[in-house]
Amino acid sequence: MTAKKANAKPKAAARKAITRKVTAIGLDESQSVELADKLNDLLANYQVFYMNVRGFHWNIRGEKFFELHLKFEELYNDLVLKIDEIAERVLTLGHTPVHTFEGYLATAVVKPAQNITEGRKAVTAILEAFRVVITKQRVLLDLSDVADDEGTNALMSDYIREQEKLVWMYSAWLGQ
């Protein structure tokens, strides 16, 4: 009787392992859907953030023009690299990245910035956008950890570390 009971557990576990659906890269399918959805949401925020920083690069005026014009170019070049990595991670997980302006604007928390010509306003908007994406990346860091999704986890870990440092530097520029 005891022996029969002891056998029951491994069999149930084996059945569960067989019925569990996995993706082409061996991740749980439903966890991958959630990760791809959250990555798409992150992508939407990055796209608006990116366009905002391009606008700051173009429209900035005043004595800090040369300094900020270059600094903003450096930032949007980094954002566009991350945009590509995030979109390609969605594809790697077996899903389609959002690829329309309508799609981005429908979900992004970062709002389009218009006619910002003053350096301090631009840097303040950049810090607000960093707070949004860093917070979303921390959620993805935890989720990817639970799903054993090392690829997404490593990306999020790098982004958080790099951007936390940028937050310090942009805050220091503001005198905060």
Ligand SMILES: [Fe+2]
């Ligand atoms: Fe330029």
